[in-house]
Amino acid sequence: MGIRIVSTRPFSDQKPGTSGLRKKVTAFRQPHYLENFVQSIFDSIAAPKGATLVLGGDGRYYNREAIQIILKMAAANGIGRVLLGRGGILSTPAASCVIRKYQTFGGIILSASHNPGGPDGDFGIKYNTGNGGPAPEKVTEAIFARSKTIVEYRMLDAADVAFDAVGETSLGNMKVQVFDPVSDYAELMESLFDFAAIRNLLAAGDIAQPDAQTSCTEMSPLRPFPQSAGYASNVSGARFHIKFDAMHAVNGPYAKEILERRLGAPAGSVINAVPLVDFGGGHPDPNLTYAHDLVEIMYGAEAPDFGAASDGDGDRNMILGQRFFVTPSDSLAVLAANATLAPGYEQGLAGVARSMPTSAAVDRVAQALNIPCYETPTGWKFFGNLMDAGKVTLCGEESFGTGSDHVREKDGLWAVLFWLNILAARRLSVESIVREHWAKYGRNVYSRYDYEGLPTEAAQGVMQHLKNNFATLAGAQFGKYTVKYCDDFSYTDPVDGSVSTGQGVRIIFTDGSRIVFRLSGTGTEGATLRVYLEAFEADVVCHHLDAQVALADLIGIALQISELKLRTGREQPTVIT
């Protein structure tokens, strides 16, 4: 088995985005495309000879082919051992868990996360460092710089490696150790949460339901279901029903093992549990639009007590109660407020962090707990330093991401188990817990509008137009809202002092309400413009509960000041969450 040095030419578009390099499968399948990027990783990370790396992916189309290429390149680049998830499967949080547990030099994760898969879908690759977290910007920039000058890559001439069974094989001088992708992760979850209490809840969930007389039902923007007058009561002693939608993505085997086998949820509690290369034709993004199988069940007449979904690579989550949607920002705040109910967090939280566009709901909890709250740019990588320095325990993002310092990635199933632990301890419905939370802390009414697949120039034009108007916007009045200030968010990392600029336009109003505009860093077609809207309601009254109603004025202002419709020709957003 010899090492081949293959001549190549750089591609100009290998700049990692919010979370690694994401492109169409067709782009990745161009000759040398994946190889160039992988060699750029090896050239940039300077792994010592014989180092161990973790490898796996979300099982999407091209996962298996990419793994064969990466294994042969790892062997040719002096890597000593690769820990590979069986079948090439490894959720993003499980990869982080394994990197940390076995103290490997780092890991390569193959996923385009929530983006659709299949031959015409998306593929992605990212490098995680030895702390288990996404590579920080200085590493991704080095990889990108290398990709622009690369002239050759190294590849071992060898037959493909079999990786569908646990065991160890040799590839040149390198060992490939195929391991069960679920067990280390499941063990970590058992160490954090009260599995006995959750088992108990699932066996006989006598929770208190909201009072039909005083309860207000919230209509989500996209919810096509009629409001019900009240809720089917969960008879004391009856089972607490859950549904978890794995969306034919990586978390199926994890959820089956943990929710059904270890926690005793009845078979069928996990739906769409088999990972498929094209996610069954679906869009593995756990929101009210794309997780439609689950949404139909949770808003139906016989809705279970708790519903959840996770995304392609298992790091995102959506939490639902019976006919009730928990916004990711509220979910983070609720977890923070109730954290000490879970054994892994009973000592309390060192601090919390949220990305800038995420609502300030968690800030209010932090204030009440008298712990620090950090505001970072979008991208999980920004939380890593804070967690490594012991400054934060929990963090989260509006983009359906929540996590803690147990790993260095957001973690979908972790969030689900945290909620179940809280429900087991408090014996209230999801809705009651959220309403109680609002009553205590006030409510940060929140919504995000996504305009996907815009012509890049038009989207950039909207951003530029806003920036050009900062001076005239400051102090301007729009109905009851007065602009306090506007800026382009920049962040100075409190741990290493690194500065990240251009992280989104903020329009902040005097009452604390906000409109944020950002261009997504994860799309693969044109540009996605995100508009984030947030208004604070101290007095939670029923008629304000529809977020779209409460935010109508802000939406109007956002469209007006951005000239979005004029500049993009789009009348409606693609997705509202």
Ligand code: G16
């Ligand atoms: C990634 C990042 C998240 C980010 C999200 C959305 O998530 O890890 O930190 O919030 O993208 O980013 P953007 O708004 O730039 O599209 P994932 O689940 O796609 O890996």
